[in-house]
Amino acid sequence: MDTIDVVIVGAGIIGCSTAFELSKLGLKVEVIEKHKPGAMGSGWTLAGVRQSGRHESEIPLAKYSVKEWFTLSDKLDGKTLYKQEGNLRLARNEDEDKRIKNLVKEQKSNGLEIEYLSSSKEIRDVCPSLSSKIISASYCPTDGHADSKETLSSYVDAGKRNGVIFSDNEEVLEISCINNKINSIKTTKRVISCKFCILANGIFCNKILKTIGKKIPLEIPIVTVIQTEKTAKLLKPVIGVANASLAMRQENNGYFRISSGFQDWNGNLKLKNDMPYAETTLEKIQSTINQSIEVIPELKNCSIKSFWGGLIDLTPDALPVIDYVSECEGLIVASGFSGHGFGIAPAISGIISDLILNKKTRLPINSFTLHRFQNQNILNSDKYDLTLHG
Numbered sequence: 040m041d042t043i044d045v046v047i048v049g050a051g052i053i054g055c056s057t058a059f060e061l062s063k064l065g066l067k068v069e070v071i072e073k074h075k076p077g078a079m080g081s082g083w084t085l086a087g088v089r090q091s092g093r094h095e096s097e098i099p100l101a102k103y104s105v106k107e108w109f110t111l112s113d114k115l116d117g118k119t120l121y122k123q124e125g126n127l128r129l130a131r132n133e134d135e136d137k138r139i140k141n142l143v144k145e146q147k148s149n150g151l152e153i154e155y156l157s158s159s160k161e162i163r164d165v166c167p168s169l170s171s172k173i174i175s176a177s178y179c180p181t182d183g184h185a186d187s188k189e190t191l192s193s194y195v196d197a198g199k200r201n202g203v204i205f206s207d208n209e210e211v212l213e214i215s216c217i218n219n220k221i222n223s224i225k226t227t228k229r230v231i232s233c234k235f236c237i238l239a240n241g242i243f244c245n246k247i248l249k250t251i252g253k254k255i256p257l258e259i260p261i262v263t264v265i266q267t268e269k270t271a272k273l274l275k276p277v278i279g280v281a282n283a284s285l286a287m288r289q290e291n292n293g294y295f296r297i298s299s300g301f302q303d304w305n306g307n308l309k310l311k312n313d314m315p316y317a318e319t320t321l322e323k324i325q326s327t328i329n330q331s332i333e334v335i336p337e338l339k340n341c342s343i344k345s346f347w348g349g350l351i352d353l354t355p356d357a358l359p360v361i362d363y364v365s366e367c368e369g370l371i372v373a374s375g376f377s378g379h380g381f382g383i384a385p386a387i388s389g390i391i392s393d394l395i396l397n398k399k400t401r402l403p404i405n406s407f408t409l410h411r412f413q414n415q416n417i418l419n420s421d422k423y424d425l426t427l428h429g
């Protein structure tokens with residue numbers, strides 16, 4: 040039987056960043072991935088690195104992460120393509136304007152550098168390609184974006200240089216706890232004995248948790264993403280809208296990534312070129328395109344390169360679970376990022392390394408416990424409006 044200090048389930052941004060952090064502690068770490076790194080959320084993502092629009096309990100994590108993003112590429116000795124080009128959240132009508140005003144007030148009181156832009160001129164000074172119909176916006180200049188593919192492969196390469204083992208095309212099937220302590224995990228290929236196991240497997244965390252009788256209440260909506268062909272530089276900040284029905288950014292190489300709000304998913308996850316693929320519909324694509332052209336009229340001249348569906352591990356309060364499982368010492372859950380886990384990965388990986396070392400975590404995590412969902416009703420009807428992504 041293989042023996043490893045820490046087994047990480049899932050090679051998304053959370054699993055890969057955590058593997059890198061732990062490798063610096065001299066631990067023997069193995070990441071087990073059912074497909075390939077970035078096969079799900081961390082590949083489907085928009086990759087905004089945002090503090091604004093977050094719940095107050097996530098703001099310290101987002102602020103910490105922004106500092107880390109500045110030097111991450113040096114630390115990993117690889118590319119992240121991180122750019123601090125701001126985030127604009129737009130109001131397209133009076134109702135949305137009220138939301139934006141409230142958001143700015145609340146976020147300022149949480150110590151965030153965020154402004155309310157009250158005229159089309161102020162907004163277009165920040166981003167000239169935006170429609171003159173946008174009536175107001177929040178602007179957080181210290182937000183930004185990165186490239187998910189580059190970042191993930193830099194984490195993987197840096198981890199490998201430090202001795203992390205990445206095992207792709209292998210699925211973790213179950214975990215075994217003996218005397219309330221993690222003992223081993225069983226995969227499609229073998230059994231591995233370990234001291235710690237971290238569940239960073241996104242929407243599939245419950246498949247493993249249920250093997251020890253635990254569960255996170257998750258909804259899994261889909262987000263439609265459209266990628267355009269390369270176009271002239273039209274956009275620097277990441278764009279969102281007040282009701283979270285649209286987000287977009289222009290990638291370094293000129294492609295736009297445009298994403299919808301949360302939509303109902305039919306539950307059908309297929310494989311395309313051996314990678315998981317969630318189908319979206321023409322209607323969802325059409326409404327996303329229509330909204331994007333309303334916001335940046337010049338987009339109407341762009342061609343479509345690609346489109347896909349991205350699945351979201353949405354918890355009832357749209358906050359993640361970052362916690363020990365008390366019934367199984369050594370088992371840590373880091374899942375349920377609810378559509379905004381990419382930007383805060385540097386903080387999450389640091390926190391998990393504190394948990395492994397049994398130290399006080401560098402940032403508070405009392406809002407992210409596993410047991411907070413006990414006795415709670417799962418989502419109500421305006422569920423998807425609660426949370427912003429992008």
Ligand SMILES: Cc1cc2nc3c(=O)[nH]c(=O)nc-3n(C[C@H](O)[C@H](O)[C@H](O)COP(=O)(O)OP(=O)(O)OC[C@H]3O[C@@H](n4cnc5c(N)ncnc54)[C@H](O)[C@@H]3O)c2cc1C
Binds near residue numbers: 212
């Ligand atoms: C369209 C879209 C836009 C987004 N925009 C943003 C944004 O702008 N900013 C932001 O901060 N966040 C954003 N997010 C959210 C962010 O991308 C995710 O929260 C983050 O990538 C999740 O990373 P993860 O490592 O937790 O999960 P994932 O990236 O989903 O990784 C989990 C991995 O586990 C693997 N796996 C599952 N089960 C098993 C098993 N049993 N054994 C082995 N492997 C397994 C999967 O194959 C997968 O690779 C967006 C998400 C989407 C879908």
